[in-house]
Amino acid sequence: MFKRFEKLIDPFENTALEMPPKGFLAFCWYYTKPVWPILAGIAGLGAIVALCEVVIFTYLGDLVNWLESESRETFFQDNWPALLGMSLVLLVLRPLLEAAWQLLFHQGLVGTYPMSVRWRVHRYLLRQSVSFYQNDFAGRIANKLMQTALGVREVVTKVADILVYVAVYFTAAVFVVSKANIALAAPFLIWFAAYVVVLRYFIPKLRDVSKVQADARSVMTGHVVDAYTNIATVKLFSHASREEEYGRQSMSNFLGTVFKQMRLITLLNIALTTMNMMLLFGVGALSISLWQADTVTTGDIAIAIALVLRLQGMAHWVMWELAGLFENVGTVQDGITTISRERDVEDQPSAGILSVPRGEIRFEGVNFHYGKKGGVIQEMDLTIRPGEKIGLIGRSGAGKSTLVNLLLRFYDVEKGTVRIDGQDISAVLQDELRANIGVVTQDTSLLHRSILENVSYGRPDATRAEVEEALRKAHAYEFVQTLSDQAGRTGLDAHVGERGVKLSGGQRQRIAIARVLLKDAPILILDEATSALDSEVELAIQDSLFDLMEGKTVIAIAHRLSTIAAMDRLIVMDKGRIIEEGTHETLLQRNGLYAQLWAHQSGGFLETAQSA
Missing domain, CATH: 3.40.50.300 (P-loop containing nucleotide triphosphate hydrolases)
Structure with a gap:
């Protein structure tokens, strides 16, 4: 069953290699098109779940009213159809809806959606011009790839699922309490208006600081990776302390953005808690007043209070989700600046x-x-x-x-x-x-793969015997036979380390010559x-x-x-x-x-x- 949902999307589909759009919405849609039917299904299920939960609260109000007014002796006989319906909703419908939502979301989307984005971005970046990589950290580019893929998923899923769920839930809740008494809906609407004001104040600030934070995180990662990649140079010049300072500066800059973000979140939570308490107080006071006037039942009050308590928990959840949404908006916008760049060197449409x-x-x-x-x-x-x-x-x-x-x-x-x-x-x-064109350069870089894969890189269909012959011609076969790696692989199967770091300069050069000999x-x-x-x-x-x-x-x-x-x-x-x-x-x-x-x-x- 799990595999069936996990195979709903092919994350490694070979789609077109054109430049991704630079606009935020267009960029997100570009990478969302392959998964939109699943997103639509998740949003639809979320809306049904929201309605189902409000219906459960109405059952709670009905139950309170029945217990207050019905006869104990004939309670089940008089109300069994409603009780049966309530039981089916609680024990059958709600678990089935949850199972369907979980399977679609976690098996069908969470893993394959960002992987699809990574795959498509990776294919495009592999075909970027040489100057693109000369002007940036490789670690920073890789970090942008990973961050942006997750950012797109979070932005789109939060909009498609969470906001739909909340909108349907709140609308249904206001409808239910207004049916009991229109006055009971007033505190909900006032709270919602205040909630929107708080969102409009805090969310853009969180978005902006998150965009700066995403870039600071990428720079920090790039600095760390740069030091690790060139660790031999760092040690040769005894500059571990200098690299510490270099890394400390980027880490300090990143930490500064975290502090700004946390200040906003603290103020946001204080404002939210104050609003929620005012909502609870307002609904409670109004319920007592209406009850004294005999215009609402005990069950109506139970529904209203239950919905308030549910909204309190949901408000914090929604606020965090929206903060996360706009944090990811910042991450995606930051990623767009790196990913959505024209290639300096492009193949003509008619290129042959x-x-x-x-x-x-x-x-x-x-x-x-x-x-x-x-x-x-x-x-x-x-x-x-x-x-x-x-x-x-x-x-x-x-x-x-x-x-x-x-x-x-x-x-x-x-x-x-x-x-x-x-x-x-x-x-x-x-x-x-x-x-x-075969090329042997002064600065020979080898892939962190086996000798066999490195030598046959220019001719992937080459046989093992042909690779060995090329190594012999390059006077490399003898030392290759002595190689081994941490995984126990030896000879042609030994891995050479990042950029061939486990080999001497002369050994790397002979491997490169063998590679070009084989390419012919x-x-x-x-x-x-x-x-x-x-x-x-x-x-x-x-x-x-x-x-x-x-x-x-x-x-x-x-x-x-x-x-x-x-x-x-x-x-x-x-x-x-x-x-x-x-x-x-x-x-x-x-x-x-x-x-x-x-x-x-x-x-x-x-x-x-x-x-x-």
Whole structure:
């Protein structure tokens, strides 16, 4: 029975990947559409339960009147139909309604609804641009994802269930007491008016402080995660105390928002309790006056007092629920600012596949500057012939990595065109583009998964034997065989830790090389690919790298010029422009920037002064 309700929603449905709306109501509806029939059912059941509870109170008033006026000897004989109806409502109808509501709410909605939101947001964020992640904490983004999913659920369910329940209950209660005597409804209506005034004063303030609190919580989480992620750096510089202060500031800011929230809640509860006591006093005093005038029965008074007592408990509950509602409104509004952002790099609606039969790359009049005033890449014209191996050389900031990022379409060019085999890369799917380019970077990040999963990441259908062969070519198979993790997994099945932290830099680099060897893309980018390797290991895998480059178009970046001197052509960049190009020997003869860099190398690296 539970599973049947748990499967009412498929939280992992592959819906469209368009940007979520930026408006609050539109954002909530966007993620609520898959579950609206269940919400409607929950709201309807809540309304029926509210009516049922008011009916139970009317039974209580009738029972008081019967006990006061009916004969003890013929009580059951005279009233058995009403007593039977009362028993069925109490023992059958009310439990069945509760069971249906609980199954729909807890099994059908509570778990799957926020998971559906998380899944859809996660799919969208995975396709966000690289710059999106460069400008924020990964921990903060993840926290926004989790908070917003729960916030949407709480906002929508509270409106659909609780407010419907309360509205129906209060309306039915006023109707019941007014039937006894219209004057008895007056204290309820006055109380309700005061209740609305209190809500209008406190709830917006709680909403605003909750929005600030949600952001402060995300910042606090981001700071903590940042310290944990870079724990090796923290320890190397002996900055645990500094990180304590960094974390204390964000925690103190968060605590300040909690204090503001608690002050409001204290004042809110004081006001609410005062109103509730005044309601009880007013109904009690009015009931006595009407009873003395013989215009209400004892049963009517019992109903009115019972409804007041029920409303007192409900008022606190509703106030907390509404406070929670607007707290979650603030959380969702805060999440919208992170989640509902346009992608800097979008696939065109007509984007198609990329065909790379030759591997020619052309930069035609390319300009790009990361939003800065000065141009990082200026009027770049460069043709890389099919199968040509070129080396990109230049001081830091010359534009080498930017050129590679534009080829990978991590950013869109501001002017000009980048083409592969004559195809404008902005007119093809990003996944298609990057599937045809293999990359080994200086800062190698591995997923916290097994060696097997990391190496086969570029070719998920690869066999275990193919993964092992790629590791052998990258001279990584031997050390992989010695690996183990806390779960007892060994070799290819051992997990490598977050970002591959359990491996040395050289080991991570060899895993990355094995991954690209296995991917076997027609275009290859080596961005300081051997920088983390010692000379002996670099020499050992040199043949494997040449095998990897065979038949491919290659772009290699290296400060260690000796590693790229043998390339077909060297491109020397400075301030976003190509200032020299040619073979190693040709450039040395020209005695230009390349010759200066070569002359100033020490142990194969550019001097610090030259790379600044």
